[in-house]
Amino acid sequence: MTQGVPDIGGGALAVASEGLTRRFGHQVAVDQVSLRVPVGAVYGFLGPNGSGKTTTIRMLLGLISAHEGSIHLLGSAMPRSAALVLPSVGALIEGPAFHPYLTGADNLRRLDAADRTANPHSSSERIAESLSRVGLSAAASKRYRQYSLGMKQRLGIAAALLQPRKLLILDEPTNGLDPQGTREVRHLIRSLAADGATILVSSHLLAEVEQVATHVGIMSAGRLISQGTLTEVLAGAEPxxxxxxxxxxxxxxxxxxxxxxxxxxxxxxxxxxxxxxxxxxxxxxxxxxxxxxxxxxxxxxRPALEDLFVSLTGEGFDVAS
Amino acid sequence: MSLVEPATQPGHLGRLIRSELALVFRRRRNQALLAVLAGPPALIGIAVKVSAPPPGAGPDFLGQVTGNGLFLVYTALSVCLPLFLPLAIGVVAGDSIAGEANIGTLRYLLTVPVGRGRLLAVKALAVLAYSAAALAMVAVSGLITGAILFGIHPLTLLSGDTVSVGSGVLRTLGVIAYVTFALTGLVALGLFISTLTEGPIAAMAATVAVTIIVEVLDAVPQLGASRQWLFTHNWLGFGELLRLQINFGTLLTWSALQLGYIAIFGSLAWARFTTKDITS
CATH class of the missing domain: 3.30.70.100 (Alpha-Beta Plaits)
Structure with missing residues (x-):
């Protein structure tokens, strides 16, 4: 694994984890997860609440440590190569988070100032462009605390787009968005993918994922119980x-x-x-x-992704314990 | 697929430091705390002008204020050092890491990415700058009030000798520099506590509470010589600069104690923050 990129089916992987495991106390939050996200894929990362998606994403990005297993992002080991890898990775992690008393643009400026690879001369231009890409240009000089839930979500996506990215990790990007906003995010994901970016998108909106994803992985109770191209995974389901x-x-x-x-x-x-x-x-x-x-x-x-999801992860409202 | 090391932009550290300073100094709450610190020196000056205190009463240097406005700076520092200054610095230091963790911006900063050690260093620098600004606020307010109400005259030292106004101002700058350094241990303590929690209020309260407990211990004579190791013990030692022959050796010893606290709490903060799981 230390020799660069693990290959599967001949293609390079943008995200590859091997036996990733994380415990909180006695509870195993993530259990032997081996993600395979090919370069150029739109990977739908699915699972009920509490199934370990966010913990996995936090481990991928080096925010929390793994107890077992290894991670490669864009061919380099994480978290060791974070300084090398993360400038090429845009992320939305468990909802947006910004300083409430700063404007949307100032919040982006703060993140841009923290990026040692960001060119200060193009900063304003890039901020304006990423705000316009998510439809927030008109609210650029409004304080974040005055933003609606959907606007906050858009600003989070704008932050992920401040630099050209090779990999985007978007945790619930359509959370809080109205149907128009959801559709825009879908278009955005398609256009980013068309530009060559790999996208890992976690969502509970299965119909959404079904429309944009080329690959899916399904988590349940900390385990990755199904993974492959959308067609492969759906073919595994009982007609x-x-x-x-x-x-x-x-x-x-x-x-x-x-x-x-x-x-x-x-x-x-x-x-x-x-x-x-x-x-x-x-x-x-x-x-x-x-x-x-x-x-x-x-x-x-043919079952829809939703039927498959329910048949794999069980029905009901109980949060996985 | 392999990544080439992305080019680091020249001046990037300066940009992050400016961003951090703007975050601290443009925040309304922090500005309000600074404004409040201008109050005590002005109030003391007015009170002394209205009714001169009997000799020997009140805080250090109060009796000399009527004769020379410069002494209002020293009186103001004596009054603000035990509580007001630690309160303002404790708020900003406690908020530094825990505040970002609390609203979730920490996870986005770290995935930009900003190295954790670098972020901690930049945060420390911004809190130190705020601490210096807080002290400057007290001193400048005291100086202006004192100059207006009592005038600035040649400075009569503790030994009874008198030095010129220029020398007096120079010694006053020395006093401010000394006190700024004397508070660095508190900054390091606040920063460390801030890495322990995701609750900024808890971190602020703990920083101020620890400072007050240490000050109370410092006032217990039974503890004897061991009190000299407390980080608050020499805060009021700036009087040393108002002697004819300044004992720089003593001042350096006292300052070295702060270096010790910076080393201890700085290492603890670093050890904690660089290994911490960011779950907020």
């Missing part, structure tokens, strides 16, 4: 049967007897869904017809 019938009771009975699992009467009147468990649509249709169950419509559906 579901969607049946329209006006005899839902007998239909459920037939499907269960046939060996389909998770047979549920749908939300709409007269629909039944079930995991197909390897049975074909034709075979199922024949069984239903033989049992005199009227089949008004039948199809096989």
């Amino acid at each position: 579901r049967l969607l049946l329209f019938t006006n005899a839902t009771g007998p239909a459920q009975h037939v499907l269960s007897r046939l060996g389909l699992s998770d047979v549920l009467a749908g939300l709409g009147k007269g629909t039944v869904t079930a995991n197909m468990c390897g049975h074909g649509v034709d075979e199922i249709t024949r069984a239903l017809v033989n049992a005199d169950v009227p089949v008004l419509g039948i199809s096989q559906t």
Whole structure:
């Protein structure tokens, strides 16, 4: 691992962790996480609240130490090479944080002044540009404490864009944004990716991630339980049967007897869904017809990322303990 | 894929220091504290003008104020050193790291990246600058009030000898320089406490509380000679500069004690901050 970039499938990795582990007391917050984010990817980093996403991100950026494992960002070991690596990394970590009594522009100026690689002569220009990129030009000279939640979030993204970045680590970038703002962030991520940046975006808005991500990784209770290209990960999910019938009771009975699992009467009147468990649509249709169950419509559906997410990480509101 | 070392811009450290100084000095709260420090010297001056104190009463040098406005500077320092100055410095020092941790800006500074040792050094420098400004505020307020109400005259020293106004002003600058250095141990203490917590109020309160406890210990005669090691013990020692023959050896010994405190609390702050998990 010390020899530069670990390769997987021939491509270089912008983020690579190996067996990353972090404990808080007796609790294992991050357990043997091996992230693989290829250069140029938009990597959706998913997981329920408390699953260890933010702790992982903080370790990647050298804010907290790892108890086990190694990290390479852009080919260099972290946190040892932080001074080399981090100028090329823009980050939004667990929400924006700025000085409330400074203006938006002054807050960016403060961060720019702290960057020993930032050219002071282009500072004002870069600040204006990154503010305009997130649509905050009009609020540049407003104090941060007067910003709305969405404006604060935008300023956080602007700070990550002060310099040209090779890697952007964005933790919940659409938090607090209205639908227009969410859509803008999506466009921004696409345009940054088009410029060649690698983007690791953590989010709980799965539909959002599904629209922009090329790769996903799913965390649950501190473990990375699934990782790969979006297509690969979704392919691993069980396809579901969607049946329209006006005899839902007998239909459920037939499907269960046939060996389909998770047979549920749908939300709409007269629909039944079930995991197909390897049975074909034709075979199922024949069984239903033989049992005199009227089949008004039948199809096989690909699960959305959200269904997969829930099937992998469990349902309910309980924060992972 | 390999990264080339990004070019470091010339003058980057100066830029960070200016940014930090602006953060400290442009903050309303810190400006208000400085303004408040101008109050006691002016109030003492007015009070003495209205009713001259009986000889030997009140804080050090109070009796001499009516004869020479320069003495108002020394009286003001004697009055402000035990509490007002530690309070103002404790607020800014306690806030230095804990304040940034509290609002979360620390994690963004560190991922810019700013080296942790460098950030600590720049923070220390800004608190020292504030401490010097606080002292200058007290001294200048005392000097102006004293000059207006009592005039500046040739300085009668503690030994009874009199020196010229020029020499008096020079000695007064020496007094301010000495006291500025005498407070560096307190700055180091406040900075260390600030690395221990994410609560700036707790860090400020702890810094001021420790200072007061040490001052109380300093006032317990039973502790004997061991009191000379307390960092507050020689704060009022600036009277040494008002003797005809200044004993620079003594002043240097007292100053060396502050160097010891800087070394101890500075190392502790460094050890703590450079290994700390930033979870805020």
